[in-house]
Amino acid sequence: MIVDPDAVEGEVIWNLASDLEPATNIARFSDFVRRHGVHPEDGYDGLWQWSVDEPEKFWSLWAEYCGVRLGGTPGAVRTASPMPHTQWFPGRTLNYARHLLEGHDGVALITLAEDGARNEVSFSELRARVGAFAAYLRSVGVEAGDRVAAILPNVSEAVVALLATASVGAIWSVCAPEFGSGAIISRFSQLEPKVLIATPGYRLGGRDRDRGADLTEVFASLPTVQTVVWVTGHTDAKPISLDAPSVDWATATATASPLEFAAVEFSHPLWVLFSSGTTGMPKGIVHGHGGALLEQLKLCSIHDDIRAGDRVLTVASTSWVVWNGLIAALGVGATAVLVDGNPTFPSLDRVWQITSDERVAVLGVGAGFIHGCAKAELEPGRDHDLSALRTITVTGSPLSADGFRWVYRSVGDVWLTSQSGGTDIASIFVGGVPTLPVRVGYIQAAALGVRVESWSEEGAPTLGRGELVVTDPIPSMPLYFWGDSDCARYRSSYFETFPGVWRHGDFVEFDRRGVIIHGRSDSTLNRNGIRLGSADIYAAVEALPQVAEALVIGAELGTDYYMPLFVKLADGIDAAEARSAIESAIRTNLSVRYLPDDIIVMAGIPHTKTGKKLEVPVKRLIQGAHLEDVADLGAVDDPRLLESYARFARVRLTPAAGGI
Numbered sequence: 001m002i003v004d005p006d007a008v009e010g011e012v013i014w015n016l017a018s019d020l021e022p023a024t025n026i027a028r029f030s031d032f033v034r035r036h037g038v039h040p041e042d043g044y045d046g047l048w049q050w051s052v053d054e055p056e057k058f059w060s061l062w063a064e065y066c067g068v069r070l071g072g073t074p075g076a077v078r079t080a081s082p083m084p085h086t087q088w089f090p091g092r093t094l095n096y097a098r099h100l101l102e103g104h105d106g107v108a109l110i111t112l113a114e115d116g117a118r119n120e121v122s123f124s125e126l127r128a129r130v131g132a133f134a135a136y137l138r139s140v141g142v143e144a145g146d147r148v149a150a151i152l153p154n155v156s157e158a159v160v161a162l163l164a165t166a167s168v169g170a171i172w173s174v175c176a177p178e179f180g181s182g183a184i185i186s187r188f189s190q191l192e193p194k195v196l197i198a199t200p201g202y203r204l205g206g207r208d209r210d211r212g213a214d215l216t217e218v219f220a221s222l223p224t225v226q227t228v229v230w231v232t233g234h235t236d237a238k239p240i241s242l243d244a245p246s247v248d249w250a251t252a253t254a255t256a257s258p259l260e261f262a263a264v265e266f267s268h269p270l271w272v273l274f275s276s277g278t279t280g281m282p283k284g285i286v287h288g289h290g291g292a293l294l295e296q297l298k299l300c301s302i303h304d305d306i307r308a309g310d311r312v313l314t315v316a317s318t319s320w321v322v323w324n325g326l327i328a329a330l331g332v333g334a335t336a337v338l339v340d341g342n343p344t345f346p347s348l349d350r351v352w353q354i355t356s357d358e359r360v361a362v363l364g365v366g367a368g369f370i371h372g373c374a375k376a377e378l379e380p381g382r383d384h385d386l387s388a389l390r391t392i393t394v395t396g397s398p399l400s401a402d403g404f405r406w407v408y409r410s411v412g413d414v415w416l417t418s419q420s421g422g423t424d425i426a427s428i429f430v431g432g433v434p435t436l437p438v439r440v441g442y443i444q445a446a447a448l449g450v451r452v453e454s455w456s457e458e459g460a461p462t463l464g465r466g467e468l469v470v471t472d473p474i475p476s477m478p479l480y481f482w483g484d485s486d487c488a489r490y491r492s493s494y495f496e497t498f499p500g501v502w503r504h505g506d507f508v509e510f511d512r513r514g515v516i517i518h519g520r521s522d523s524t525l526n527r528n529g530i531r532l533g534s535a536d537i538y539a540a541v542e543a544l545p546q547v548a549e550a551l552v553i554g555a556e557l558g559t560d561y562y563m564p565l566f567v568k569l570a571d572g573i574d575a576a577e578a579r580s581a582i583e584s585a586i587r588t589n590l591s592v593r594y595l596p597d598d599i600i601v602m603a604g605i606p607h608t609k610t611g612k613k614l615e616v617p618v619k620r621l622i623q624g625a626h627l628e629d630v631a632d633l634g635a636v637d638d639p640r641l642l643e644s645y646a647r648f649a650r651v652r653l654t655p656a657a658g659g660i
Contacts, residue, residue, distance in 0.1 A: 005408040007440045009401045010513050013408055014438040016415065024434045025301045032065050044433045044445060052451040055472060059088070059294065059449065066297045066331075067103070068290075070094055071263050078473065082500050084490055086473040088266055089290055095261040096270050096289040097166040099297075100330040101127050106309060107335045110358060111156050113234060114203050114341035121156055123330075126163075127259050129156075134164040135257030140227045142194055144169030144262055145269070149193035150318075151175050151184060151211075151218070153202050154338045157231045157249055158318050159327055161197050162271075166289070169262035172271040173284075176317040177202040179609060180634020181214040185221045187274045187282050190482050192224040197249075200230065201237025203341045210237040219244070234340055266290035272482050273321055273423050282635070283489065284482030287426050288475075295427040295476035296328035302448055303419065303431040304393055306362050308333030311388075314364035315343045315351060320610040321423040322364060322395060334362075348373050352380035359388040366396035366611050367403060367418075368549075371542060374406035375570070381412040393432065395419045396611050398517050400539040401441040418443045420506065420517045424494075425476045429468065429504065430515045441539075442514035450474055454508050459498050465509045465533070467521055470502040477502070507533050520615065525554035525563060532594055534615065537565070540589040546570055546578045549605040552596060553619040562622065564652075565596035566645075568604050575601055606642045609635055614642065621649040 007013040021027050030047055033040070038057065040050035051058040056077035063070060071093040079087045101123070109121040121129075142148060148165040152158040152174060165172040173191055175184045177199050188196075196219075201210045219225065219242060228246040230239040239246065267288040275283040300306045312334050314326040326336050337358055343351050348369070355363055373380070380386060392407060392414050399418045407416050417432025420443060429452045436444045446452045454466035481490050497503045507518040518533025525532040534552050541550045548568040555562045569578050579599050586594045606614040617630040627646040633639035 002408050002413050003437075005405060007405070009441040010439055012437040013404060013440050014413075014416065016434050021435050023307075025305050025307065026433060026435055029062075029065055029302065033061060036061055044436055048446060048448055051449045052472065055449060059475065062298060062449070063089075063294060066099075066294070066301070068094060068099055068293065068297075070266075072265075083473050083502060084477065084487065084495065086477075088288075088473075088475045090266070092266045092290070093263040094266060094290055094293070095167060095169075095264060096293050097130065097163040098261040099293055100163060100328065101130060101259070104308075104330065104333045106333070108330055109156050109159060110311065110335060110337045112337065112339045112354060112358075114206065114345055119156070126160070126330075128256065129160045129253055130163045130167060131257045131259035132253040132255055133160055134167045134260065135255065136229075136252045137164060137168055137170065137195065140195065142168060142170050144264060146170045146195075147173065147191040147193040147272075148195045148197070149173045149175075149188045149191060150197040151177050151179075151215075152197060152199055152231060152318055153177055153234065153340050154316070154318055154323065155231070155234055155340050156338060157197070157233070159336070159338070160253070161229075162327065166270055167259070167261050169264045169268060171269045171286075173274070174318045176319040176609065177211060178204060178209075178317070179319065180632075180639075181217040183282075183609075183632050183634030184214075184218050186632060186634075187284070188218070189221055190281075190284050191272060193222065194224060195227045195229065196222065196225045197229040197231060199235060199237075200232060200239045201235035203235060205342050205345050208236050212237065212240045215240055264289055267479055269479060271324070273324070273426065274319075275423060282632070283493065285423060286479045286482055288479050291475035291477070291479075292324075292426050293328075293331070295425065295474065296325055297331050298448060299325055299421075299427050299431075300329050300332050300334070303417070303428060303433065304329075304362055304364075305391055305415070305432075305434045306332050306334050310334040310361040310390075311337055311358055312362045312364070313337040313339070313351075313355060313358065313360045314393075315339070315366065315369060316364070317610065321426055324426060326364070329362075344369070348376055349378055349380070349383070352378070352384050352386070355380075355389055356384035356386060361388055362391045362393065363389060364393040364395070367394050367399040368397065368611060370394060370399060370403040370406065373410075374402060375545070375548065379410050381410055386412060386414075389414055391415045391417065391434075393417050393419060395421070395428075397613070398519070398535040398539070399441075400543060402539075402543045404438070404440045420508075420515075421447075422504065424478060424504070425474065427474075427476050429470065430508075430517075439513050442516060444514050446515070452508075454510050455498065455501075455503075459501075463510055465507060465518060467497070468504045468506040468508040468517075469498060470504065507535075525552065526561075536590055537586065537594055540585045540594075541565070541567070541582055544578075544581050544585055546573045546581050551605045551613050551615060551618065553615055553622060555619050555622040557623065562652075563596050564598040564600055564622070566600050566602050566605065566618070569601055600648065602641075602648075603644060604638060604641050606645065607637045609637055611637075617642070618645050618649075621646050622652065624649075 040046040073091040108123040108126040419431035421428030451472040507521040519535040
């Protein structure tokens with residue numbers, strides 16, 4: 001229930017009504033734990049402390065609670081090897097797809113297209129389709145360990161292909177079709193896939209976009225592809241001619257076949273998820289069947305409170321790890337709502353219309369979406385029937401205090417859970433708990449089973465701002481990076497700063513009210529030895545009606561330090577007016593230490609394809625790096641926009657720099 005929609009930062013804005021607590025998954029799991037002879041201290045804090053103090057007991061009971069069918073020989077839950085060499089449930093077998101498909105009834109998928117076309121797929125139908133496509137994969141020689149890659153939008157065929165690939169023990173990887181040919185090649189050429197499932201085009205923003213020319217480049221760079229499967233039901237574009245054998249999706253799934261699941265080792269590779277690729281070759285992050293399953297079930301069940309029969313909508317493309325989390329909701333018996341194309345076309349309000357029409361219970365969005373709705377002064381709680389909506393999950397970047405208040409003023413009585421995790425673990429480090437109060441500007445708590453802390457630069461735990469670290473293994477840490485045979489790139493990514501301790505690269509703060517993520521530590525501002533979080537500046541500046549979006553970086557330039565603030569202004573705003581408002585907001589909400597050296601108006605703010613601001617690439621441009629060395633333009637949302645930042649960097653010491 002809403003406590004105070006106008007609460008200031010740190011104050012309670014929402015609490016779950018006490019009579020609703022027993023229905024939550026965290027309450028059910030707590031009861032399950034007690035029935036098995038474990039009696040942690042009362043409350044979530046006690047349960048979390050037990051989960052990290054006795055991880056073997058916690059993860060064993062979690063698998064049992066979820067009904068995960070573990071074959072093989074019972075033994076230790078994990079080995080004593082330190083990170084990154086810890087092995088989980090050695091000698092045990094399972095299959096990720098089995099748990100998502102078996103034992104569930106009702107509607108599994110609802111698919112929606114930009115033109116309004118709608119379809120439902122029941123769990124029974126989904127099992128049949130997966131069985132048919134898995135049989136096809138086996139018929140063309142796909143075996144355990146082979147790679148099956150896909151270039152697909154958010155359609156049911158992507159779900160079927162993922163689960164069929166997993167069912168035979170092959171390794172899955174997907175790129176959204178809007179990725180440039182170079183970005184796709186830089187990812188899939190590493191994997192040497194045997195089968196490629198592709199769409200010749202896609203619909204986005206009301207247009208059908210033909211990818212024939214790009215696909216010609218892609219196939220020419222993937223000589224290992226032996227079979228191509230074309231998915232064309234959502235586009236008018238036609239498949240291109242190929243040397244490799246090809247078949248359409250309908251043919252590949254035409255023959256009914258019993259659904260079979262290969263019993264693979266707990267740590268058998270499930271998929272390869274790629275880093276953004278904005279700096280160097282994209283890292284191919286490999287997760288195992290068991291680790292991904294246990295962590296994503298925990299995310300869905302405990303930290304999103306998704307229940308059997310819920311309808312879940314996540315605004316994401318197939319290339320973003322949150323899409324994998326959406327599909328994992330099948331494992332708790334929920335319905336995944338798949339929106340092809342641009343979910344916010346023709347306006348942001350479409351997401352709320354879909355939420356109303358489909359009776360969505362759990363809505364997952366990025367912080368930028370919430371901030372955009374607030375800027376547009378939307379009133380979805382007034383304009384739509386959101387009575388089925390119970391939860392809003394927010395990820396991708398920190399949610400501002402104004403974002404929290406907008407939800408409770410304009411959406412209504414829902415549980416708002418801000419989260420932070422990553423592709424790296426296909427889950428979260430810190431996130432939501434429905435039985436805890438929601439405080440403005442704060443993430444509620446550390447995730448169960450994750451011993452996450454804030455460390456100083458000297459490697460000492462601190463309650464203040466510091467590096468987000470994980471000091472004990474969790475099951476969904478990467479098995480390895482693809483092609484990183486000596487584990488050198490894996491170690492340098494996470495374990496170089498603090499040997500034996502996972503450093504994630506986020507700037508975090510814990511206190512009695514919860515958790516604050518202050519931005520990426522590799523883009524943390526450090527002026528005169530004082531570390532400043534970019535998220536603090538965004539919260540102050542992007543709350544202004546004059547500013548549509550902002551990006552701040554701090555660049556070491558020899559003995560100098562340069563901290564510009566790039567802004568996209570709202571329509572019709574005068575630059576001088578914006579400058580005055582920005583400086584006043586920073587002085588009032590932060591301090592003069594946060595005032596930028598320059599405020600530069602740009603046409604927009606560059607992002608990855610999954611919506612992350614390109615802080616580090618812009619910083620490197622300012623430091624003199626070439627554009628081709630800082631970013632794969634096929635992996636960014638607007639290459640021409642990033643080129644304009646490169647031009648600014650080249651002339652930044654001249655009057656043409658564009659300061660206002």
